[in-house]
Amino acid sequence: MNQIITFGEVLMRISPRGNKKFMQSNIVEFYFGGTELNVAISIANFGGNVKHISLVSDDFIGDTAVSYIRKFGVSTSSVVRSKRPLGVYFLEVGAVMRPSQISYNRSHSSFSEVLPAMVDWEKAIKKGNWMHWTGITPALTQGAYDTLKEGLILAKEKGLTVSADPTYRSGLWKYGKDPKETLVDLLHYSNIFIGGINEINEVLGTDYSYANEDFIKASKQLMETFPSIEKVVDKIRTALNASSHKIRARMWNGKEFRETNDLDITHIVDRIGTGDAFAAGLIYGLQHYDDYKAMLFACAACALKHTYEGDVNYSTVDDVVKIIEGNISGRFVR
DSSP: OOEEEEEOOOEEEEEESTTOOGGGOSOEEEEEEOHHHHHHHHHHHTTOOEEEEEEEESSHHHHHHHHHHHHTTOBOTTEEEESSOOEEEEEEOOBTTBOOEEEEEOTTOSGGGOOGGGOOHHHHTTTEEEEEEETHHHHHOHHHHHHHHHHHHHHHHHTOEEEEEOOOOGGGOOSSOOHHHHHHHHHTTOSEEEOOHHHHHHHHTOOOOSSHHHHHHHHHHHHHHSTTOOEEEEEEEEEEETTEEEEEEEEEOSSOEEEOOOEEEOSOSOOTTHHHHHHHHHHHHHHHSOHHHHHHHHHHHHHHHTTSSSSSOOOOHHHHHHHHTTOOSOOOOO
């Protein structure tokens, strides 16, 4: 038992080196990632027992992706192979006032053909005590939504804690499913809501403001609508420009409101996967600490991810705890 389960697409990211645009360079770097996979690897780096469920291409690229996942200790025993190619996205990393840009090539990827019959959920979550999902997966295809829902239904039956990051990206919903209806459906199987006012307004059809008072009201309404939800956690990002952000968190746990102080990120190396690092830190934190320290852990994990190139967070628990304790000087460790 005590295995954390994630389900979602594995993507290859292709980028020019540094902050160059594609038209500036013919030399690129590649990384593997994907929202749920990023969460899985981050938790594994904290020492967690994690399994990632996905479909990847049955070729040398798929072999490389599986090898990459395994090297972090994440179980790939429920990864299925497909004749379709692995999904790809292209990223130009911005700087200062120039934003980053992403272009996806995933419409006919290996994961896009996923169907419920391809995943043996009974076997896949046999050792699980926690399952994490995001709004990215049900946005991709009907099959991805149906497969995820089947897993969530079984997870609830088996008593797993389910965390939901109902990220809404309008550009992904291409197959005719109503985003609000779909997310509302899946939230009935969830216990921890990782999202803010935008996500709450999306699923409730409300127009709450970003003020703390409205966050509390919105969280209460969310819990009334979805009685299984026990905690609502919001990551608040203040962007000064593409290279300098502030991060803090707030929570309503059904009894009290808590909020952390801002954590300054004054030079961003890589913005991708930082929200996933927050979710991973929160999941780990809620299993090891009280609510407030779990938020501190999530914010510190998120902040550290901004210092690593690639999609995943390489930080250990010790790395994160040092940030929580105020060791943010970045001085040499000898």
